[in-house]
Amino acid sequence: MVRYGQYCPVAKAAEVLGDRWTLLLARELLQGAEGFNELERGLPGISRSVLAQRLRTLERRGIVQRAEPRGYHLTDAGRDLAGVIDKLGEWGATWAFGDPLPDELDPDLVMGWIARHTAKRPETRTVIQFDCRAPKRRYWLVLEPGDVSVCREAPGFDTDVLVEADVQQLYGLYFGRTTLRDPAIAVRGAPRGEVDSWFAWSKYAPALRV
Amino acid sequence: MVRYGQYCPVAKAAEVLGDRWTLLLARELLQGAEGFNELERGLPGISRSVLAQRLRTLERRGIVQRAEPRGYHLTDAGRDLAGVIDKLGEWGATWAFGDPLPDELDPDLVMGWIARHTAKRPETRTVIQFDCRAPKRRYWLVLEPGDVSVCREAPGFDTDVLVEADVQQLYGLYFGRTTLRDPAIAVRGAPRGEVDSWFAWSKYAPALRV
DNA sequence: CAGTATCCTCGAGGATACTG
DNA sequence: CAGTATCCTCGAGGATACTG
Numbered sequence: 001m002v003r004y005g006q007y008c009p010v011a012k013a014a015e016v017l018g019d020r021w022t023l024l025l026a027r028e029l030l031q032g033a034e035g036f037n038e039l040e041r042g043l044p045g046i047s048r049s050v051l052a053q054r055l056r057t058l059e060r061r062g063i064v065q066r067a068e069p070r071g072y073h074l075t076d077a078g079r080d081l082a083g084v085i086d087k088l089g090e091w092g093a094t095w096a097f098g099d100p101l102p103d104e105l106d107p108d109l110v111m112g113w114i115a116r117h118t119a120k121r122p123e124t125r126t127v128i129q130f131d132c133r134a135p136k137r138r139y140w141l142v143l144e145p146g147d148v149s150v151c152r153e154a155p156g157f158d159t160d161v162l163v164e165a166d167v168q169q170l171y172g173l174y175f176g177r178t179t180l181r182d183p184a185i186a187v188r189g190a191p192r193g194e195v196d197s198w199f200a201w202s203k204y205a206p207a208l209r210v
Numbered sequence: 211m212v213r214y215g216q217y218c219p220v221a222k223a224a225e226v227l228g229d230r231w232t233l234l235l236a237r238e239l240l241q242g243a244e245g246f247n248e249l250e251r252g253l254p255g256i257s258r259s260v261l262a263q264r265l266r267t268l269e270r271r272g273i274v275q276r277a278e279p280r281g282y283h284l285t286d287a288g289r290d291l292a293g294v295i296d297k298l299g300e301w302g303a304t305w306a307f308g309d310p311l312p313d314e315l316d317p318d319l320v321m322g323w324i325a326r327h328t329a330k331r332p333e334t335r336t337v338i339q340f341d342c343r344a345p346k347r348r349y350w351l352v353l354e355p356g357d358v359s360v361c362r363e364a365p366g367f368d369t370d371v372l373v374e375a376d377v378q379q380l381y382g383l384y385f386g387r388t389t390l391r392d393p394a395i396a397v398r399g400a401p402r403g404e405v406d407s408w409f410a411w412s413k414y415a416p417a418l419r420v
Numbered sequence: 421c422a423g424t425a426t427c428c429t430c431g432a433g434g435a436t437a438c439t440g
Numbered sequence: 441c442a443g444t445a446t447c448c449t450c451g452a453g454g455a456t457a458c459t460g
Binding site (some may be wrong): 001002004005006007008009010011012013014015016017018020021023024027044061062063077080081083084085086087089090091092093094095096097100101103104105106109171175202204207208 | 211214220221222225228234255272273302303304306311313315319320381417
């Protein structure tokens with residue numbers, strides 16, 4: 001719990017948001033994550049006790065509200081953090097977003113982001129299989145009329161579209177540094193341009209200096 | 211040095227700015243503070259070694275540039291933090307700016323802020339004396355055509371205008387919660403309205419919920 | 421699924437004194 | 441004015457195992 005003891009709006013905001021992980025936790029909540037385990041998955045490296053402590057502090061400070069019987073939601077104050085996190089992300093994309101270190105690329109994480117930014121809501125269930133070549137992983141994105149989910153296990157439905165890429169290429173797609181038109185990414189089952197249009201990718205892509 | 215290990219613009223920005231004191235240090239630099247001791251005075255409670263370490267880190271990351279023979283300046287990346295700090299301050303003013311705790315009111319600090327936000331640049335030297343009643347302090351704001359400075363010792367020039375207020379009232383002025391028209395604040399030597407117009411007060415005043 | 425309890429480590433940073 | 445060097449403390453949080 002950071003304390004600066006200055007009666008200044010910047011200092012007070014920094015006291016609320018300045019604990020380690022709190023800004024990223026706000027990002028997760030703004031993206032719509034609600035469950036404890038879901039939040040933990042979005043913050044690899046956080047310990048469960050730290051996550052619980054941060055959530056308690058944010059609740060006490062009126063940023064987060066617990067729902068019954070489970071789940072966390074942002075209050076008005078919490079939703080208003082969108083502007084702060086956006087500016088932060090734009091600044092980061094512009095000035096602090098060099099090439100990734102190898103251990104910064106996490107296929108689980110980027111697949112979660114891609115799933116959250118899927119724009120397509122098909123009329124009938126559509127299954128997009130993502131084969132990550134390196135590291136070797138397989139995901140199924142199941143698009144239903146009102147829902148999108150990622151599975152690590154075969155969902156039991158036929159795959160409609162198959163995408164094959166390295167984890168770097170998945171990040172490249174998400175941050176707009178490449179597109180599904182890149183022949184190094186394999187796409188089967190639907191035209192590349194059509195599949196590309198199903199995803200919104202990251203809002204920070206425009207700020208990126210490629 | 212915070213490390214999250216996520217290739218995400220928000221996470222990378224939080225790695226640069228997430229160390230304790232770094233956001234407030236950015237605020238000071240954006241306000242135009244340049245010297246080591248000047249920065250230290252604006253951050254009561256920081257230790258000299260932590261300040262030195264933070265400045266070194268920001269320099270290494272391309273946010274701060276050292277000037278010869280002394281002084282710290284923001285780079286383009288550093289100046290671009292203005293948008294982040296502004297959003298943070300607006301959020302803090304709106305959602306985290308309750309009544310001050312008694313130990314959060316520091317007359318030295320608020321006098322420094324007031325001095326930085328003095329708009330008037332008179333044609334001849336003008337001396338405004340601020341008598342803080344509680345805690346008992348005395349300051350002289352010396353306005354010259356090209357410069358404003360605060361002294362804790364009598365500057366040797368005649369006082370043109372005298373302002374008498376408590377430290378709470380000085381903060382009230384700075385954050386737009388009161389004005390020099392408040393009769394509880396004494397003003398001698400010039401009309402209240404005129405003196406009030408010499409100061410810009412804080413940019414976060416509009417976001418304040420009084 | 422959603423946490424809490426307990427123990428222990430280690431590193432951030434405070435205090436103090438010093439230098440060019 | 442602008443720092444650095446040294447020593448030491450204490451608390452954040454990791455690891456692990458547990459519960460409703």
